[in-house]
Amino acid sequence: MRMSKSRKTLTALLALFTAVSITACSTDKGASSTGSPQPTKATEASKAPVANADEPAWKSDVKPITFDWYLNFSWFPNKWGVDATSQYITKKTGVNINFIVPAGNENEKLNTMIASGKLPDFITLGWYEDAVKKMIEGKMVLPLNDLAKQYDPYFFKVADPAKTSWYTQNDGNVYGYQNASSSSQDYKKYGENFVSNQTFMVRKDMYEALGKPDMRTPEGFLNALKAAKEKFPAVNGQPLIPLGLHEFTDRGNYSLEGYLQNFLAVPYEKDGKLYDRSTDPEYVNWLKTFRKANESGLLAKDIFIDKRPQMEEKIAQGRYFAMLYQRSDFAKQNISLYQKDPNTAYIAVDGPANSKKDAPTLSGPGISGWTVTLISKDVKDKARAIKFLSYLISEEGNKDLFLGEKGVSYDTINGKDQFKPEVVDLLNKDRATFDKKYGSSYTFWMLMDTNMNLKWAPPSVEPAKQPEDWTKGKTKSFSQYDNINPTGTSEEGIASNKIAQNWGKTLPKLLLTKSDAEFDQLFDKFQSDRKAAGLDKIQAYQQREFEANTKKIAQFSK
16 A cells, blocks of 8 residues: 655645645755756857856846746646736746646556656646656656756755755756645744644534534544434435545556545554555544445445546535544635635534544644646746746745736735735635636645745635634644655556556455455455565665664754
């Protein structure tokens, strides 16, 4: 079973979050951008030397240019140039963006592009995706450090050395820059403000009508789902869905992996050795609890087949009673429910717990971030690309992405740069309309710095505030366990991918078994298949990477 992503990671942000989540590399000096294309005329034209590395290089060339930017997230709904913020950034830098978003399965689209040998100018995807390594090993993306040395040394001034070190490969190069990333130093500086996306949410009115049941134990959990279905069989003429989870994919389900394990406070390591969380007795017992829920008619068929758009539609209708889900993934829908009737919105409560009822250990922001952004070897203008990336990761770029244009979406009010009252009002009431009108508050999140924006962010309001506050004190950094899974075409990488895909097929079958005995038989077969596929080698690889991560984190914690 794969190590779960925090983040999206995402916790994993991004998606009501577990993040979802999840890369460790050594830092040998070396190599350069082999496989780069011959300079185009546009590239040559923007090759003017940068005299001062302390000055933003993007200012030296603001001629109009359009970059194609691939986002490996089918749910991303926004277009560049529609809103005030993206229009402002284009006017300021000359850069326009054509976003390319897959219409269906992200992995199929990305693998097809990789197989074609040609990629769009920029690529943003989860750092945990196998495709990251494929693109690097295939020399399909350019080293950011080489681009910076040649065209924009300002990159080294604005890039966080802890973050670039984290993604430095064995050849000495760094190919991607992460968003929503927090180092150990960031935890020291901002940690008290950190929250997790991992939540157990219930519909407030239903939960209170049931007497606020304790759902931390398997018995209490099942009884509450049963009571909700009996008391509220339908919502506006549609059947109630007692429990919502993240979507099932060909590799499993976030909610039922690291997400659930974090709620159960299952340790990642014991005595310096990685612990196989997937075989933890408390975790297996809760998987059987979900099996029991299905046997009792408490798992709707919807949850096995719905994708995020279908889930968002049903959340907006208030059809779920409870959800083990990343809160930010349905923030828009929850705001809509709250606007209609605050009592129908979703709130965070104590969810599944271990037998000792220990507090959950929820995934907070980590050094790996949520996504990484890379520049393709096929980029139409290497100089403009690295200059634009440097701008986006700088404080100036992040301020533009978050606050937008002064006088339009923000102003200096009471001595502080902050959203105008009518802007923050729309942000809190209708995020979708806000995105299309203003496009600020990280509508375009590809290179957002979620620590930097704390100085500009308005205070949270309901319905977002309650679940955020619930996670405070329960949020941990699990950076040392990120990027430890083998990927690519190595022996360990092939074995890991095989196991992950087998798990993706096995997990729903486990929930659909008719008895605990049948569950045990299927679970035991999966474990034996793991071993046969090369589990020992995978675990040895993970241990090495974990130890390397620990050393790397210690280096930047001094």
